Amino acid sequence: MTQASICTIGDEILIGQIVDTNSSHISQALNTLGIKVTRMLSIGDEHDTIVNALKGELSTNDIVIVTGGLGPTKDDITKTALAHLSGTETYKTDERQLEIIHKLLSARGLDVLDINRAQASVPDTCEVIPNKLGTAPIMVFRFMDDRFGHPATLYSLPGVPFEALGALEDILEDIRKHNSISDIHHRTIMTYGIAESALAKKIESWEDSLPEDMHLAYLPNPLTGVRLRLSIYGGVKEEQEARIEAKLAKLRPILGDLIYSEEDDSLENCIGSMLRKAGLTVSTAESCTGGTISAMFTSVAGSSDYFLGSVTSYANSVKTGVLGVPAEIIAKHGAVSSECVAAMAEGVRRLTGSDYSVATSGIAGPGGGSDEKPVGLVWIGVSSAKGTETYKMIFKSDRKRNIERFASSALNLLRVKLVNELK
Amino acid sequence: MTQASICTIGDEILIGQIVDTNSSHISQALNTLGIKVTRMLSIGDEHDTIVNALKGELSTNDIVIVTGGLGPTKDDITKTALAHLSGTETYKTDERQLEIIHKLLSARGLDVLDINRAQASVPDTCEVIPNKLGTAPIMVFRFMDDRFGHPATLYSLPGVPFEALGALEDILEDIRKHNSISDIHHRTIMTYGIAESALAKKIESWEDSLPEDMHLAYLPNPLTGVRLRLSIYGGVKEEQEARIEAKLAKLRPILGDLIYSEEDDSLENCIGSMLRKAGLTVSTAESCTGGTISAMFTSVAGSSDYFLGSVTSYANSVKTGVLGVPAEIIAKHGAVSSECVAAMAEGVRRLTGSDYSVATSGIAGPGGGSDEKPVGLVWIGVSSAKGTETYKMIFKSDRKRNIERFASSALNLLRVKLVNELK
Numbered sequence: 001m002t003q004a005s006i007c008t009i010g011d012e013i014l015i016g017q018i019v020d021t022n023s024s025h026i027s028q029a030l031n032t033l034g035i036k037v038t039r040m041l042s043i044g045d046e047h048d049t050i051v052n053a054l055k056g057e058l059s060t061n062d063i064v065i066v067t068g069g070l071g072p073t074k075d076d077i078t079k080t081a082l083a084h085l086s087g088t089e090t091y092k093t094d095e096r097q098l099e100i101i102h103k104l105l106s107a108r109g110l111d112v113l114d115i116n117r118a119q120a121s122v123p124d125t126c127e128v129i130p131n132k133l134g135t136a137p138i139m140v141f142r143f144m145d146d147r148f149g150h151p152a153t154l155y156s157l158p159g160v161p162f163e164a165l166g167a168l169e170d171i172l173e174d175i176r177k178h179n180s181i182s183d184i185h186h187r188t189i190m191t192y193g194i195a196e197s198a199l200a201k202k203i204e205s206w207e208d209s210l211p212e213d214m215h216l217a218y219l220p221n222p223l224t225g226v227r228l229r230l231s232i233y234g235g236v237k238e239e240q241e242a243r244i245e246a247k248l249a250k251l252r253p254i255l256g257d258l259i260y261s262e263e264d265d266s267l268e269n270c271i272g273s274m275l276r277k278a279g280l281t282v283s284t285a286e287s288c289t290g291g292t293i294s295a296m297f298t299s300v301a302g303s304s305d306y307f308l309g310s311v312t313s314y315a316n317s318v319k320t321g322v323l324g325v326p327a328e329i330i331a332k333h334g335a336v337s338s339e340c341v342a343a344m345a346e347g348v349r350r351l352t353g354s355d356y357s358v359a360t361s362g363i364a365g366p367g368g369g370s371d372e373k374p375v376g377l378v379w380i381g382v383s384s385a386k387g388t389e390t391y392k393m394i395f396k397s398d399r400k401r402n403i404e405r406f407a408s409s410a411l412n413l414l415r416v417k418l419v420n421e422l423k
Numbered sequence: 424m425t426q427a428s429i430c431t432i433g434d435e436i437l438i439g440q441i442v443d444t445n446s447s448h449i450s451q452a453l454n455t456l457g458i459k460v461t462r463m464l465s466i467g468d469e470h471d472t473i474v475n476a477l478k479g480e481l482s483t484n485d486i487v488i489v490t491g492g493l494g495p496t497k498d499d500i501t502k503t504a505l506a507h508l509s510g511t512e513t514y515k516t517d518e519r520q521l522e523i524i525h526k527l528l529s530a531r532g533l534d535v536l537d538i539n540r541a542q543a544s545v546p547d548t549c550e551v552i553p554n555k556l557g558t559a560p561i562m563v564f565r566f567m568d569d570r571f572g573h574p575a576t577l578y579s580l581p582g583v584p585f586e587a588l589g590a591l592e593d594i595l596e597d598i599r600k601h602n603s604i605s606d607i608h609h610r611t612i613m614t615y616g617i618a619e620s621a622l623a624k625k626i627e628s629w630e631d632s633l634p635e636d637m638h639l640a641y642l643p644n645p646l647t648g649v650r651l652r653l654s655i656y657g658g659v660k661e662e663q664e665a666r667i668e669a670k671l672a673k674l675r676p677i678l679g680d681l682i683y684s685e686e687d688d689s690l691e692n693c694i695g696s697m698l699r700k701a702g703l704t705v706s707t708a709e710s711c712t713g714g715t716i717s718a719m720f721t722s723v724a725g726s727s728d729y730f731l732g733s734v735t736s737y738a739n740s741v742k743t744g745v746l747g748v749p750a751e752i753i754a755k756h757g758a759v760s761s762e763c764v765a766a767m768a769e770g771v772r773r774l775t776g777s778d779y780s781v782a783t784s785g786i787a788g789p790g791g792g793s794d795e796k797p798v799g800l801v802w803i804g805v806s807s808a809k810g811t812e813t814y815k816m817i818f819k820s821d822r823k824r825n826i827e828r829f830a831s832s833a834l835n836l837l838r839v840k841l842v843n844e845l846k
Contacts, residue, residue, distance in 0.1 A: 013450075219440060301787075301788070312717040366724055
């Protein structure tokens with residue numbers, strides 16, 4: 001089995017200023033190719049440290065993926081270390097990357113400085129995969145087996161997460177080309193509305209029925225719910241996929257509408273597909289979620305087809321003045337109430353002319369709670385021409401996590417309403 | 424200088440199912456004590472892998488902190504490996520931990536099973552610090568200098584983040600007691616509105632003037648700009664802080680209002696502080712940013728003091744119908760125009776009654792661009808009683824990153840307007 005190590009370079013990680021999320025994405029992708037990640041390592045921006053650590057990783061792995069340490073400023077010395085490691089002191093300029101650097105900087109109205117140009121210069125021992133999303137090129141060093149006792153490849157990726165993810169696509173292609181890897185066959189099931197432990201209990205006997213070579217993973221996420229991933233390594237594609245499908249056929253009736261997608265999908269995208277197909281529109285009215293649901297909807301390219309707009313009514317004056325919530329409702333029941341979210345949902349539907357709407361009002365914390373209305377309490381309203389329903393939920397997390405759960409719960413309630421009304 | 428390594432044990436990290444956040448918290452804490460974290464390492468749940476990796480870390484570090492691998496189902500592996508590493512096969516039961524295990528489980532209405540009881544059993548070569556928050560005890564192994572050429576201490580912490588953070592408090596006390604540690608002195612400067620490379624160019628001669636022992640790090644982030652961190656290890660606190668301050672005094676006039684904070688801060692929090700102090704309010708009108716700026720404002724606890732609300736006017740009908748943008752403006756100049764964002768900014772100020780407002784209209788991509796108005800183009804409007812100004816910017820990233828840069832640029836323009844008008 002092909003083995004890989006992921007190595008992150010940068011003092012900012014070692015001092016705890018940044019959490020390394022790249023390694024997790026890279027290892028997920030390598031796993032999908034059936035490559036085993038044996039180690040993840042973070043080291044600082046020091047020449048000898050980099051050279052020695054990478055020698056160690058290369059001596060026990062087939063593939064070493066390095067991220068970070070390639071910024072234009074002085075604290076980044078990865079490139080010199082990679083030159084040293086690969087036994088050269090000579091550099092070459094990659095014209096394709098230089099062109100990208102010019103394009104990226106001029107698009108932002110910036111001059112191309114010497115330190116920018118220097119980023120297209122790489123050790124002459126490497127192959128370059130141009131980085132279309134940033135200025136630092138992707139470098140590939142291939143070592144023959146006389147160097148580490150086995151053939152080994154080092155990929156150097158930029159550290160900025162968005163560029164690293166883009167670069168990952170390119171190096172996966174290169175890895176596929178140069179390694180004999182056994183395919184992994186897998187399917188993903190997205191669920192929302194059930195906690196991981198309750199889900200495990202619910203599908204316990206189904207899970208016990210899975211054969212030895214079929215692996216089930218639970219991947220919980222506050223924004224997308226619990227993702228189930230069923231996988232098998234190796235074997236004939238068609239046969240293995242049929243075996244997985246046979247198992248899924250038995251899972252579907254157990255979970256019902258807890259399942260919202262059988263692809264790696266988000267609630268906002270799933271709702272968007274339903275709305276687009278039905279030619280319907282949606283809007284949101286948000287208090288405690290503060291625009292988060294609106295931002296989730298509009299994160300989807302093409303969402304202008306069905307998403308009309310949103311009102312963040314943080315102040316009560318905006319709830320009454322813009323959304324038309326009757327002041328008596330707030331005076332009598334408070335802003336965090338069934339009556340208020342119903343009026344908000346109906347108000348934004350009236351205001352924007354959308355077919356559907358969702359509204360939130362709650363207490364994200366840390367302050368502002370009471371015995372009767374504690375931190376973590378949220379009221380959610382969903383509305384359409386067929387009626388308006390409200391739901392009360394309580395979560396127990398910090399402000400950020402509470403807002404995420406409020407928002408994704410609201411999206412899920414809207415999804416269930418759509419599923420029922422579009423039947 | 425005392426050196427430390429942080430080692431995470433668990434297959435769930437290597438397959439990318441979980442992002443390791445413990446290491447970041449631990450390294451922050453060690454840094455504050457002036458302990459240099461040289462490496463962070465993640466390895467799998469395998470006996471030999473654990474023994475060999477920990478030998479390596481102990482041979483080059485004074486302190487090794489291990490997290491994870493201590494759950495009731497996995498503890499055989501990590502604990503056996505630690506026993507093997509420390510040269511014993513004999514175990515002892517820690518009565519204090521056993522008592523905690525009984526308390527924790529009975530509070531949750533659970534029986535104490537053999538696998539739970541086994542968690543209080545540890546190699547007889549270690550000292551135990553009871554874990555009050557969970558069932559797995561904290562183990563401390565002290566190695567004399569005959570073993571790794573220098574005295575070395577290994578701390579084994581549970582992997583559950585909430586328990587690891589609790590355990591961290593306890594081991595920091597132990598570390599303080601057993602090591603002569605030099606403090607780290609540092610200051611952070613938040614900048615926005617200048618790219619990392621341009622910033623490096625702008626402060627080049629200042630940076631060249633820094634003494635050898637003073638380290639500067641650049642930490643770019645699309646939402647918060649480039650953070651500068653100036654640090655020195657060791658020495659007398661007052662003297663070193665005075666040396667750093669003397670250097671910062673020369674940096675401030677070079678950067679002017681590119682600096683928005685001298686603490687680890689965000690634009691939305693910085694604006695919030697200014698507004699609260701001045702008793703002023705703000706609202707947002709968002710097209711391409713889709714509620715992102717509103718969500719950023721409301722991510723700050725207490726933002727209801729100054730943030731009134733927001734309208735996401737994704738559809739043009741919401742721009743005209745809710746925000747009161749004249750239909751002629753959209754017909755003549757388009758929704759992505761100086762005229763439109765000015766009318767949006769003024770409209771939301773009128774609608775909510777806020778003192779300040781910020782508006783965005785642009786093309787986040789990937790589709791929807793033209794030669795004249797390409798993907799990545801954004802118009803930003805900022806408005807107050809003193810006037811409305813508009814700005815045009817172009818970014819070249821993917822949809823998500825473009826939206827982030829649109830939003831943070833808008834916040835920064837609002838910040839600069841506030842700085843100027845509140846003088």
